[in-house]
Amino acid sequence: MAPPILMLRDIHLTFGGTPLLEGAELSVSQGERLCVVGRNGSGKSTLLKIAAGLIEADAGERFVQPGATVRYLAQEPDLSEFATTLAYVEAGLAPGDDPYRAQYLLTQLGLTGAEETARLSGGEARRAALARVLAPAPDILLLDEPTNHLDLPAIEWLEAELKGTRSALVLISHDRRFLERLSQAAIWLDRGVARRLDAGFAQFESWRDDILGREELDRHKLDRKLAMEADWLRYGVTARRKRNMGRLRALESLRKQRREQRRATGAVKLAAAEGEVSGKLVVEAKAVSKGYGDTVVVRDFSCRIQRGDRVGIVGPNGAGKTTLLNLLTGELAPDSGVVRLGANLQWVALDQKRESLDPTWTLTEALTGGRGDTVIVDGKSKHVVSYMKDFLFTPIQARSPVGALSGGERGRLMLARALARPSNLLVLDEPTNDLDLETLDLLQEMLADYSGTVLLVSHDRDFLDRVVTSVIVSEGDGRWTEYAGGYSDMVIQRGRGVEAKEVAMPAARPIRAKAEGEAEGEAVPAPKPRAKRKLSFKEKHALQTLPAKMEGLRAEMAGLQAKLADADLYRRDPAAFEEAVKALDGAGAALAQAEDEWLTLELLREELEDG
Structure with missing residues (x-):
């Protein structure tokens, strides 16, 4: 095996309370492709920051081969020091790097380079940050949730780009298909320890389940041995006490071992509170159109959704997926055409931006609406702390503000709020954002058991394949077509996946920001002409x-x-x-x-x- 170019050895880190990392290790060789997986809060992002040299561990060793270049993609990149996206990406280039590559990557990711960084959306900032780390072609790429906020065309382009790179990759992602197509080995971060599987993510879940099964069996054996020793302690012959002090010490050691064991985090308990049965017809749209100014978002669209259908809506960012969803639920009136809703509909919506969450609320207030300490779930009263535990929140978090939650915790909170209300129609706009793989599994199982109807907007191809019975895809120019089956079935029938929207390039390169100390009105010198580039x-x-x-x-x-x-x-x-x-x-x-x-x-x- 090739020698490592980056190594973390015996890493320990505690932020207070339970240690986050206990002897975690990571080894990356030239060209190797690793994925780091684990529950939300297990320390994946922290481990990547230690590997990037941004955080110093309490104990342990970090080694980077001399001369090796490392680039790190943060979940929330900071572009505030740069005027435009092109300036931000070019600042990441080293002497000798291809200057054309900055503009090329921005264009491929749907940006022009002229965007003002102060006005970027979360998705645009993520695309610019991706261009910045990819442009220098470093020896090691550390990518923390690179697909967050990306649409399907951008995710598939990124897959192809990373497949072709010579850089070693360390990936954190909750997109199964992305990990399956790119990873060659997996690092499972669980209870502070990093375990390595020398196989791609496709083999990870069965390997993880085997380990957890063996741990449970070992714990059962330990419990039985403890019971036997405790029985001996209670009923043993007192005359033997002196010569059995060693056995007593062994019993105390067993009890200490049992107390100090860190058990695997429990699973989220997902169950939707189902309402009364809706009519057979849920939504019928006939020749529906909707536009804003000169832009037609939905053009002459018709469909019929019946009880029990699970319909996915896919398309590039800006195609109008949320607009179409709002038309189908009656939240938005069409410019022309008719939308007819079925009888006895009780629908619950999950918005992708989590805008319905007030950051000043406590978790208790968010779940109860500020009324007492109980939640009505499926018509039954349940204490809010008990309900919180179903979604992996601790009792101590009951009075914590929503604004202090991580992205994954906000996602679980939104699910908890939505699933407590009775419904026969679930409207889910990007429900998979920030959820870990185990929670995604349980959400998928819950939707499979749900007897009502589901309308789902998602960029997660694997989740769509597992959940939906048909896919409505944007064909461009406001036109939408429905295909039977999941996302992969749609690609086969259509002959292609989702295409990116065309980007209008600026007529000229944007004027650079004024340098510090530059006089007002002073002429800006023209940039030096670059040597004419040729095809390699x-x-x-x-x-x-x-x-x-x-x-x-x-x-x-x-x-x-x-x-x-x-x-x-x-x-x-x-x-x-x-x-x-x-x-x-x-x-x-x-x-x-x-x-x-x-x-x-x-x-x-x-x-x-x-x-």
Whole structure:
């Protein structure tokens, strides 16, 4: 195995109370791809900050190979010192780095470079921060939730970009498919200890469950031994007391061992309080349109949603997913067309920005509405502390302000508020934001058992595949189409995934911010012209070979489609049918990636030739 270029050894850290890290270790070799997984609050982000040199551990050793470059992506990047996104990204380049790459990455991530950093949304700031850490092509990339606030096109582009990088990767993410496609090893951070699995995330959950199962068995054996020793202590012969002091000491040691064991954090208990049964028809939209000014967000859209349907809504940021959701629930009136809601609807909504949470509330007030200490769940009264425990909040947090909660804790609080109310229609706008993998599993199971109807906006492809029965996707220009099945089924039927919205590039590079001490009205010197860039050998080779590769993929897809056209294939050989579907999905994704790469290079070639 290659020697590590970054190593953390025997890391200990305590912020007060229970230790956060107890002997945690991390080793990263050249080109290695690791994912760090664990419950919210287990210390994943802290471990990454220690690896980046931003936090000093109480004890332990950090080693970085001399000359190795490390770039760290924070969950909440700070761009306040820079006037524009391009200035922010260029400031991360080292001497000798390709200056064109800053603008190229911003464009690929849907930014122009002219955006003022003071006016950026959370998603735009995340895209600029990604461009900044990717631009220098460092030896090690430490990425904390890189897919947060990104839409599907940006997530899929980032996947392709990271697959092609030579940098070693350490990833924290709650996006299963993202981790499955990128990771080669997993670090499980649990109760302060880091365990390593030398296999990708696809193998992680079964490995973790085996470990927890063995721990539970060991704990059961320890409990039985304690019971036997305690029985001996109560009923043993007193004459033997003197020569059995060693056995007494062993019993005390066992009791101490049992007290000091840190058990795995309990699971969130998710159950929706279901209301009365709704009518068979839930929502019917006929030729619905909605626009703002000259922009048409929804154009001539029709659909019919019935009781029990689980409908996903997907599209790039800015396509109008939330607008469509509000039209379908009657919260927003259409400019033309008709939306008819079914009878006896009781619906509960979860908004993606958590705007309904007042940061000055305590957790008790947020769950009870400020009325007493009980919550009505499914028609029954329950003490608020007991209900909080179902969502992994501790009793001491009952009087804590909402503003002090982490993103994951706010997500769980929103779920707790929403699921306490009786409903037969759940309207979920980005419910998976900031939730850990175990909570996502339980949310998925709850939705599978829910007898009502679900409208879901999400960028999580795996979650969509596990939950929805149909997908409404943005086709651009305000047009939306419904496809049967999950996200992967939609990609197969449509022949492509969700495309990014086109970005209007600025006519000229923005004027730089005035330097400190520069006189008012003083002329700003023009930037020195850069040497004319040429296509690299790798780019020229890709331009020459990609057309043949794309033709090969199209031929492969045509053969697979012909195979799937056989109506008896599934009945004859279900395994062959599933294998063909997966192969078609993979070939379609590879073709889309190759087409994007070829188009990017062709545009670059034309730009350089014209220049």
